[in-house]
Amino acid sequence: MAEVHVIGQIMGATGFSESSLFCKWGVHTGAAWKLLSGIREGQTQVDTPQVGDMAYWSHPIDLHFATKGLQGWPRLHLQVWSQDSFGRCQLAGYGFCYVPSSPGTHQLACPTWRPLGSWREQLARAFVGGGPQLLHGDTIYSGADRYRLHTAAGGTVHLEIGLLLRHFDRYGVEC
Amino acid sequence: MAAGGPSVFLLMVNGQVESAQFPEFDNLYCKYCFVYGQDWAPTAGLEEGISQITSKSRDACQALVWNFPIDITFKSTNPFGWPQIVLSVYGPDVFGNDVVRGYGAVHVPFSPGRHKRTIPMFVPESTSKLQKFTSWFMGRRPEYTDPKVVAQGEGREVVPHRASPSVRTSHSMAAGLPAEHVKGPSPV
Numbered sequence: 549m550a551e552v553h554v555i556g557q558i559m560g561a562t563g564f565s566e567s568s569l570f571c572k573w574g575v576h577t578g579a580a581w582k583l584l585s586g587i588r589e590g591q592t593q594v595d596t597p598q599v600g601d602m603a604y605w606s607h608p609i610d611l612h613f614a615t616k617g618l619q620g621w622p623r624l625h626l627q628v629w630s631q632d633s634f635g636r637c638q639l640a641g642y643g644f645c646y647v648p649s650s651p652g653t654h655q656l657a658c659p660t661w662r663p664l665g666s667w668r669e670q671l672a673r674a675f676v677g678g679g680p681q682l683l684h685g686d687t688i689y690s691g692a693d694r695y696r697l698h699t700a701a702g703g704t705v706h707l708e709i710g711l712l713l714r715h716f717d718r719y720g721v722e723c
Numbered sequence: 724m725a726a727g728g729p730s731v732f733l734l735m736v737n738g739q740v741e742s743a744q745f746p747e748f749d750n751l752y753c754k755y756c757f758v759y760g761q762d763w764a765p766t767a768g769l770e771e772g773i774s775q776i777t778s779k780s781r782d783a784c785q786a787l788v789w790n791f792p793i794d795i796t797f798k799s800t801n802p803f804g805w806p807q808i809v810l811s812v813y814g815p816d817v818f819g820n821d822v823v824r825g826y827g828a829v830h831v832p833f834s835p836g837r838h839k840r841t842i843p844m845f846v847p848e849s850t851s852k853l854q855k856f857t858s859w860f861m862g863r864r865p866e867y868t869d870p871k872v873v874a875q876g877e878g879r880e881v882v883p884h885r886a887s888p889s890v891r892t893s894h895s896m897a898a899g900l901p902a903e904h905v906k907g908p909s910p911v
Contacts (some may be wrong), residue, residue: 553802553803553805555802555805555830555833556830557829557830559843560843584803585760585803585804586803586878587877591879593845595845596848598747599746602843604843604845606788606827606828606829606842606843606845606873607876608803608807608828608830608874608875608876609801609876610804610876612759612801612802612803646881652833653832653833653834710805710830710832710833712833714754
């Protein structure tokens with residue numbers, strides 16, 4: 549079986565209108581992939597930037613996969629939420645990006661979006677908070693039902709991911 | 724797949740914690756330590772260190788310079804648990820107590836060669852205003868009992884943090900990898 553090591557960090561996020569952000573992240577793979585070590589999903593701490601507008605999380609990711617096929621290459625899906633001083637959480641954006649397929653260190657900038665809703669919901673969100681959220685999280689990384697959504701842009705999540713591949717040449721795969 | 728037994732590879736890291744930029748604080752020192760997985764073990768060099776106390780420079784960039792050496796060699800059989808360097812910066816507050824000014828962590832780079840990294844630092848923050856005031860007053864800020872927690876992913880969601888700016892480290896790395904074992908990143 550070929551093996552893939554994904555080692556890196558979710559560095560932080562920029563461009564969100566809210567401060568005090570945290571990120572729920574997860575890695576989704578196809579059926580041929582098996583997670584040997586590491587934690588597949590998690591949540592970062594809430595960060596409030598003091599200087600500048602980038603919220604830093606520096607959340608480590610260390611995953612070791614074994615795979616029998618290339619289908620279902622790992623995808624990282626992200627949900628950025630903001631937390632206000634009362635402790636309420638509001639969605640700031642959804643995003644996903646594929647884990648790179650060439651070995652080495654990669655800087656990734658993942659754009660995010662959030663569902664808009666009707667004008668009433670937008671008005672309520674501006675004054676009271678809240679706002680529509682996805683019922684099924686897999687819409688974040690699949691294209692199937694996206695045509696039903698009307699969304700607005702969120703900020704960008706910055707990641708630094710390093711990739712180590714092993715035994716791919718035995719199966720005739722060039723990386 | 725033939726199980727020829729685990730083969731060992733070495734990772735040598737040397738470099739320095741160069742400097743820091745903390746606009747609000749002065750007279751700081753830093754501690755570093757390494758966090759690594761179960762398959763890793765240090766074979767040479769120091770795993771932890773404490774730097775000198777430094778003051779801000781008088782020029783415009785206001786850098787706090789440590790120039791503090793890092794030198795360690797690891798051996799491992801598995802890239803999982805790749806080492807991270809954890810930095811904690813401490814300094815005096817208004818009353819003279821030693822309080823934590825920031826924690827940060829970064830993975831040791833994967834590719835051989837010279838790398839320069841700027842690490843953002845953050846501090847845990849009390850959630851209630853009363854606790855913020857008493858901790859400022861008493862000099863007992865929220866602090867991690869073990870700084871190595873910063874290098875782990877679990878349990879972070881419960882603690883709110885505040886980010887302050889950054890510590891710069893530069894290090895170079897040489898890795899001895901048996902060629903057939905790990906297909907490492909291609910050299911730059």
